[in-house]
Amino acid sequence: MRKYFITGLLILVPLAITAWVLNLIIGTLDQSLLIVPDRWQPRNVIGFDIPGVGAILTLAIVFLTGLLTNNLVGNFVVRQWERLLNRIPVVSSLYGSVKQVSDTLFSSSGNAFRKAVLVPYPHAHSHTIGFLTGVPGGDVKNHLYGDYVSVYVPTTPNPTSGFFLMMERSKVVELDMTVDAALKYIVSMGVVAPDDAPTE
Structure with missing residues (x-):
């Protein structure tokens, strides 16, 4: 019975966690429906709520924003909007910091999280x-005297929190491992070991 119970857990626990995470993400994205007038809400149009409609709306807004700002007129509007935000005392520092981080993380030309390393910690x-x-x-x-690099050390099993360290380059070993494989290794607490051969 113990063997069957553990086998059942090994099958159901990953499914349950995956379903929970998806439900959390979709539920969060569904909050975008709050910008839709009440008379156009799904529950008032067809009589019941449809999970995921807000997620689709959020993705559509993100896509349209990128589409509209990817031209001269859109760039001009964005520049004027950012100029306005930069004139507001508290908002300017907060928005500027968040924008710098997001530009670094999401830009295709950025260098953030491009290399997994092994560090003494x-x-x-x-x-x-x-x-x-x-x-x-x-x-x-x-x-700092010497050759230093900036390293982000994520926590396990939640890699969204961690520690920012400045370390001597000589103490940092670059791994022949993709970022995805390293993240899986960290999230699984070392249970899911990466393959010996690197994957591209």
Whole structure:
């Protein structure tokens, strides 16, 4: 009975977690329906709610925004909008910081999370996987003597939180491993080991 129970868990737990995550994502995206007038809400049009309509609406808004801003007129409107936001004291610093991070993470020409590395952490006799994010800049580099790199060390099993470290390049070992394989290794707490041969 114990064997069958564990087998059932191994099958159902991944399905349950996947369904929970999808439900959380779709439920969050469905909040975009709040911008739709009440008389056009699915429950008032057809008599009941349809899960996922808000997710489709969100994806459509993102796609249309990218389509409309990918021309001279759209770029002009975006520049004017950003100029307006930059004049608002608190909003300007918050928006500027978030925009710099998003541009770095989502830009095809960015270098964020492009390389998995092995670093000594939290002490010299243990190691973990991190991701190169660049090199120290600003006044920080004036106080670091030597060749340093910036590394993001994610936590397990939630890689969206972690630690930002500036480490000597000589102590950082670049891994012959894709970022996706490294993330799977981290999220699985080392259970799902990457293949010996790197995957492109």
